[in-house]
Amino acid sequence: MANEADHRKGDRLSCMKTVAEISIDVPWGQISGKAWGSSNGRPVLALHGWLDNAGSFDKLIPLLSSDLYVVAIDWPGHGLSSPRPAGDYYHAISMLSDLRYVIDGILIIPY
Numbered sequence: 680m681a682n683e684a685d686h687r688k689g690d691r692l693s694c695m696k697t698v699a700e701i702s703i704d705v706p707w708g709q710i711s712g713k714a715w716g717s718s719n720g721r722p723v724l725a726l727h728g729w730l731d732n733a734g735s736f737d738k739l740i741p742l743l744s745s746d747l748y749v750v751a752i753d754w755p756g757h758g759l760s761s762p763r764p765a766g767d768y769y770h771a772i773s774m775l776s777d778l779r780y781v782i783d784g785i786l787i788i789p790y
Contacts, residue, residue: 703784708761720748732758
């Protein structure tokens with residue numbers, strides 16, 4: 680019985696080991712990121728800190744349940760995302776509009 684349970688657990692985790700590169704068009708270029716799991720899963724948006732990138736989640740996400748759909752983005756100017764236009768600032772208020780582009784671009788959260 681334990682072997683069957685271990686096998687099912689392995690199946691559940693295996694889909695979280697497959698990652699897809701994503702790209703969301705924005706007026707100044709693109710916001711890039713990664714997605715794990717089925718897009719039919721419970722949505723989770725993984726956001727990195729300052730001077731970091733979506734790769735920060737590469738080792739964590741495969742350990743999570745397979746019923747999730749996890750999207751990790753690179754904030755503008757980080758990782759593979761386009762930098763903001765010249766003269767535009769990087770601040771928390773801008774991040775809110777960035778999130779709207781992400782949500783609209785991948786339809787992760789119905790509203």
